[in-house]
Amino acid sequence: MSSKNISMAVIRRLPKYHRYLGDLLDKDIQRISSKELSDIIGFTASQIRQDLNNFGGFGQQGYGYNVEALYNEIGKILGLNRSYNAILVGAGNLGQAIANYSGFRKAGFEIKALFDANPKMIGLKIRDFEILDSDNIEQFITDNNIEIAILCIPRNGAQELVNRLVKTGIKGVWNFAPIDLEVPDGVIVENVNLKESLFTLSYLMKENEEE
Amino acid sequence: MSSKNISMAVIRRLPKYHRYLGDLLDKDIQRISSKELSDIIGFTASQIRQDLNNFGGFGQQGYGYNVEALYNEIGKILGLNRSYNAILVGAGNLGQAIANYSGFRKAGFEIKALFDANPKMIGLKIRDFEILDSDNIEQFITDNNIEIAILCIPRNGAQELVNRLVKTGIKGVWNFAPIDLEVPDGVIVENVNLKESLFTLSYLMKENEEE
DNA sequence: TAGATTGTTAATCGATTAACAATC
């Protein structure tokens, strides 16, 4: 309906605006110009104004932007003005780390259950969660209005699992498995590939010392 | 010295080439054309050839690319033909998850020790590691030829810690703390910001259902 | 050789930056 095709480059800057504006808010700063924001966030003032104007005219000539209002607007743009029910699949080290991190819940992302395929894990208690049997995922998704699945599983079997989740109506997948999942149009996959990130670091370190 | 200024867009695609070529190698596939690779990796054949030719002419007209040779070349470009000594700071859930993941070690990144500032954690055993006192980081870095620091700590105090690490000669920081660290020219920071990733997912889910 | 596919140049597309009139 809306959205005049915002580029991924812009979209990936939005959470950073949100974070910096939150910091300013914590410091009780009430207004900021694109120039001042540029100095702290590192994008050009021109880019900041262009980015924001994709979504509306949030500023005021001669004044700048109201920090709180802009923070709230960007929160809304990011879809943070509501909450999401999520499940986490793969209750290994990484899965537990993510489940135990309170920051996601504070932002409105509520992990309702942990699932694992390993019989030894099923039934174990991890803080607030009992680990459930992956066989019952479909029922749980339907019963608890789950929209997001967080995948902390090995790449083997990941695609098959996603096929099941998609069939049950999952709308978003936060994927930590090192595989590019295939999903239909109505489903979004956001990948976190730690190995790719680490390899980028080693590339840049190498390039850096060659100079 | 070398490097005719490769763009970040190209650099971030390199680990993906490496992964897909590794998969092909596992399947005993010996040659691949840019067109075939395009079909499985999802970049255009033209882009693949452009990307690779930034680093050398690895292909052969009429034949394509030798999978194993190209895999090895990209590994070398990424700096994976050697090993790196690393420390991990912040032995909480996430830190332990990363320390326990064997894939990084297999790729040549050896975590030599875990550090934590919390007295209750110090001395605890996590698999192969005893958690050490953060106060002794400088000595450990010097004694063990540590190049990479993995930061799994809260943002509070992260910059101060990095200042210490940089002073001691750390060359790369893999940063999981939600803060943009300031480092001098000779040091690389690669950020993994989980919250920004999650917020991107929620933005895309929202945009998707609006259509 | 004929066919296939690269390496590379040129064309296009998209994103960033610069500039400035509008306006608070």
Place this chain on the structure above:
DNA sequence: TAGATTGTTAATCGATTAACAATC
């Protein structure tokens, strides 16, 4: 009002795609 700063158009820069001669 005068000064500041936005919103927005135009200019520039960079990245992607297309095309094709080179060549295996």
